[in-house]
Amino acid sequence: MPTPPPHPAPAPVPPPADRALPAGSRRRRPRAPRTPIPPAILVLIAAAFVIALGFGLVAPVLPQLAHSFDVGTTAAAAIVSVFALARLVFAPAGGRLVERLGERPVYVAGLAIVGLSSLTCAFATDYVQLLLFRGLGGLGSTMFTVSALGLIVRLAPAGARGRISSYYAGSFLLGNIAGPVVGGVLGGLGLRVPFVVYGLLLLATAAFVFVRLRAATGSAATIGGEAGTPPVLPLRTAFGDSAYRAAIGSSFANGWGVFGVRVALVPLFATAALGAGPALAGAALAIFAVGNALALPLAGRLTDAYGRRPLVLAGLATTGIATMALGLVPNVAVFIVASIVAGVGAGLLGPAQQAAVADVIGPERSSGRVLAAFQMAADTGTIIGPLLAGFLVDTLSYGWAFAVTGAVCLLAMVPWLVARETLPATTTEPAGS
Incomplete structure (x- = not known):
């Protein structure tokens, strides 16, 4: 365990960003201006709200759509489980994609895959198709989840990581609260309507993130491009x-x-x-x-x-x-x-x-x-x-x-x-x- 440094005199230059405090130590943190949140992080927070909102749109009607194909309760529940199972199984491959291609392209591709999966669910003609299309959505979900976390790690200042994580989680929370309410209303127009709306929302969000992240971060080198692969x-x-x-x-x-x-x-x-x-x-x-x-x-x-x-x-x-x-x-x-x-x-x-x-x-x-x-x-x-x-x-x-x-x-x-x-x-x- 490294020896704690002596108390330094106040200086305008802070110590290295990722220097960790040994277990059992006590911290005296001087007052400092609040660390601003980078624009790229604000893009991710806004996208998180839309993603959660869209997920909430389809949650109330997903089991009902499965039931419409004359299957039992267990099969209807499997439609929910296959999404989580696909996320779990594909997570290691998703992590390798992030390391190979960079966070931004994998994030945008994941959003697009989930959006297309939702649109295809809207036009599924039988239960097997619905199960397959929903599972593909799980693959896209793990892509944008892992890459979003990677982007936050890369772009969040060390002194604001807790605050940024709370904003990101809060954005998801608000979307999860609002989504089922809106989804219930849309479901009254037809069980397939929320899937169409969700798919279009995600495709639009993918395009927005692609443009705004590039503008906010500049060159691809800062987020995993070939010129600056970390x-x-x-x-x-x-x-x-x-x-x-x-x-x-x-x-x-x-x-x-x-x-x-x-x-x-x-x-x-x-x-x-x-x-x-x-x-x-x-x-x-x-x-x-x-x-x-x-x-x-x-x-x-x-x-x-x-x-x-x-x-x-x-x-x-x-x-x-x-x-x-x-x-x-x-x-x-x-x-x-x-x-x-x-x-x-x-x-x-x-x-x-x-x-x-x-x-x-x-x-x-x-x-x-x-x-x-x-x-x-x-x-x-x-x-x-x-x-x-x-x-x-x-x-x-x-x-x-x-x-x-x-x-x-x-x-x-x-x-x-x-x-x-x-x-x-x-x-x-x-x-x-």
Whole structure:
């Protein structure tokens, strides 16, 4: 472990951007002007809103479109699962594409593929075609997800990574909230209409990003072009970093609890266990989103001011305890409170762990496979979590399902307790001084 530098006198030149603070050290961060957000990042944030909005457009009608081909509930659910499965399977190849071609072309191509996939879903003539076209959309999704993370890593200033991650996540959140509302209205015009609108939106967004990113970043050399191809961070090297290993664990737990069990079981729990009506079941995820929205802006600022580890640990603890409490809630009022608190925990966790991964990679290296593995951890949790939790509900109870899910979040804290702090240091001093 490197020896912390002596206290320097105030100087106009900051220390190297990616100098990390050893675990157990205490930080004294001088006041400084807020780091501006690069224009290219603003383009990605705007695109994230459109992507999430479009995904929400088709979410309410996708199972209904599958049912229209006279298939059962399991086959209709498979239409949802094939998207996540394709993302998981194709993630390593997507990471290699980013390293070979650069982030921008892979991002634009991924958006175009998902857009074309949505348009072809609108014109599918049978269930098999719908399943195939939706799976192809998953391939495009992992392309733009991995490359978007890579662009943020490359372009985000070290002092604003937490804030940028919170803005990016908040943009997705707003799109996810607005999308189903608009999609429900469009679905009334026909089950295929939302797919057409989504496809056209994504193709237009791909063209917008292609033009605006080039204008915002200048030459291709800055984002993976041939003239300035950066060195690749090997996956083995990343796994040698305690912070990256911890982020893989928390990403898995986040996928299990937030993207998996919460989406699959919480609405059912509100109806079956609490005896609530369809209105609460439908609003269960929106209630969680309220807590998420409340936490994200603050989480980004705190992550950049005080470090990644404290926010990750707080987020995992809050989410884990609130999720375990869900299985014990006696009434609807407590259920709402627990859901909001769990949303706050997820809001604290997301920006901090993404910023930590960005710190590990640094702006000077390409990182397709490293980011793909980080995404795969969440996708794996999203697939495994609902299956195991559903089995626990069928054999034991909702209480057991939520208890195990909360325990997964709490166990993910252990690697972070011994992981290094990755926030670039300004002034450091030993913890005991």
